Amino acid sequence: MIKIKPETKTLICIGTGGVGKTTLAASFGVGLALEGKKILVLTIDPSKRLAQALGLKPDGELHQVDLSEVSGGNKPAGQLWSCVIDHQKAFEKFIRQASKNVASESEINRLLKNKLYLQLSGRLSGSQEFTSLISLYQYVQSGVYDLVILDTPPAQHTWSFLNAPEKIANLFNEGIANWFRAGNESGSLFKKIVNIGTTQVLKALELLTGSEFIKELSSFFKAIQNWQGPLEAYVMNCHRLLISPQTEFVLVTGLDPSRLKEAYKLAKEIRTQGYKLTSIVINRVPGWLSTQTTATFDPKTSLVEGDRLNNIIHYYQSLETELKKSIQSFSSQQSVYKCFEFSQNTENVPQLKINYDQIIEIT
């Protein structure tokens, strides 16, 4: 079990790829819903088995998860909802909501057809991080759920997620936009810029990219001309949600020396940046180890040959020893938990509940 403050409305699971964030986020969802809360789990790319277990479809819609199997025949105390984020849909929803009352239908449609917008809303350059965040904001804002859990995208690193609002806000920023808006034709807009420095910069940009690129950019900024304020405000609200006292971050990592080191660095950075990191979960710790007889581990021997089984057992024991050492390096400001690895062949709601129940705090 994991300690979440009662007033917390948003739980964000972060960590590098392959540590089991998605399954863990779902486990939190099952466990907390059974404790009586109305929970929504927002996820990015669930495995087929997990999607089946939760009745998920990659359609960006909300689906209620059947908890009857784990509530002992009674009506479950809470509710669990889940949703796989559809990035294209989420981006369009954001544009439509943010520009409500300030843009006409045809203006919105013009933007939605802009080449730059199409790429922006697609898979390039961190747009998944952004759509995850706006989806999170929309659902938290709706007030329908006691807690919304976000499983963040498998980013190269978590920064692209945390920086997403800033990056996108920069795009809608007056400064940049004004460059491209000085006139109606792309030719004249440059002439109107009196600042010599800016002219030089634009010349350099044109030399590097060509005038076609500038033309696309220019039409993009013209399209969002009148509703830049609301867009920017919306993005700012997303950022505010991340630093809200009702938002908790959970860092998920694995039992591997380089991962633990990475997690340590990340935890420190997250705190420095002012986000509320409350828990660190060491995921996929092999539970079968504890029942085996212990033997000493000699790190000097190359262990590919020899007794394979013993070597594997020794290896995992040495990982646990490393873990104990590194726990001390994490700050006392967070609780550190471990969660046992379970067979992936049994990814279903009862297994997720067991998973949740078995999360134990390491002290």
Place this chain on the structure above:
Amino acid sequence: MVKKAHFVTGKGGVGKSLVAAVLARHFSQKNQHLLLAELSEFSFYKDFLDLPQIRYTPTNWTGLVDVAQWSAQDCLREYALHLLKIQKLYELFFENPVTRSLVQVAPGVQELAILGKVTSSPRRHGPPMSYDQLVIDAFATGHFLSLLQAPKAMADTIPFGPMGDQSRSIDKLIRDPNFTEVHVVSLAEELPITETLELYFELQKTFQIKPKVYLNKLFNLTEKDLSKLDANAQDYLSVQAENELKAKKTLQKNQIEFISLPLVTTLNTSAIIDSLLPYVTGVV
């Protein structure tokens, strides 16, 4: 001149960086000067290889292998400086917050900058590189595909001008099997295998690239090994054994050749790399 670029990709957490390091060592044994480049903002190799510092300017790791860290920003800066020639103009261009944000958000620009650097030597565009081959510890599967697709996407969006020309020449090299090789690392688990299959067929379809596939961290336990364990451990490890068998069968069924790499049961990086070298020798 750089004759070959090896991209190493796979789902997050499968051991891409380790395999990239093994490959770099392996190729260097044929008297080749190698650069191992990581595409992350925070260096993984610094701690992993226990080096004092890893930057854009290469650092020697071992023998003929150097290591560097390439951010899109650095690649673009180098390229811009090379093209603009005038330091003053370059400073004006890059030390401007507006340009910086623009580069960050403009879709495809970062990807293009990285691939521009990877292909700069054979295209003779940019500062010369004295390496024979590059091994790039690249992005995870999805992001990796966007990386390779960026030059074509950019050339289609902006067909004219220097950006269009550059994009086309980069794209051409990416599709040249004599220059580009892709190595996909996987684990014997459902999600990594699914991603590997998708990527394998997508690379063949879109780029006519036939990637090398690696099945990493295999336990390779026998029935006899398993029988020595108590019930709880047996349960867990027999699932592992089943998954390994299943993964191999799935790859075979799809006629994908693969290289099996065992889980190396030590925490010492150089021992891990040494243990894995024989598995790629003669195969890659």
